[in-house]
Amino acid sequence: MGRTTCALFLSLRYHQLHSDYIHMRLRKLGGQYELRVLLILVDIKDPHHYIKELAKIAILTDCTLVLAWSPEEAGRYLETYKAFENKPPDMIMERTERNYIAQLTDCLTVVKKVNKTDVQTLLSTFGAKRLYEMVHEPFLKKKKIEDC
Numbered sequence: 001m002g003r004t005t006c007a008l009f010l011s012l013r014y015h016q017l018h019s020d021y022i023h024m025r026l027r028k029l030g031g032q033y034e035l036r037v038l039l040i041l042v043d044i045k046d047p048h049h050y051i052k053e054l055a056k057i058a059i060l061t062d063c064t065l066v067l068a069w070s071p072e073e074a075g076r077y078l079e080t081y082k083a084f085e086n087k088p089p090d091m092i093m094e095r096t097e098r099n100y101i102a103q104l105t106d107c108l109t110v111v112k113k114v115n116k117t118d119v120q121t122l123l124s125t126f127g128a129k130r131l132y133e134m135v136h137e138p139f140l141k142k143k144k145i146e147d148c
Helices: 012-017 021-029 048-060 071-083 100-108 116-139
Strands: 005-011 035-041 064-068
Touching (some): 005 012, 012 048, 035 071, 064 071, 100 116
């Protein structure tokens, strides 16, 4: 796929018949590439045993395991890897808001029962400053000076 990236394609149906093939291919690769993708086409009825086996192989050989359920999906994965080959990592990383309100909304909506509307209601009821204090206050320890 590129100077530092390679992909090995393997059909589970082929792997059933020739289980040594992937070992031979990985041995030939050695440590040539920074990113090695093991792209598996799941084309058999009961793939669990083979996927588990290939997951172990991928971990031991420092490969990224990608499962595709159709040849078209496998092709899309390869296209995507190729398209982002020379792009910086921040292009695909999640973009987070820098302002406090957006960060607070992201933080509170992690709780399953809280949605963005609830956060807006809390903000309008308590205000940003009071809500900040309510969120952070339980974690602040205040030392009490006791009379001896």
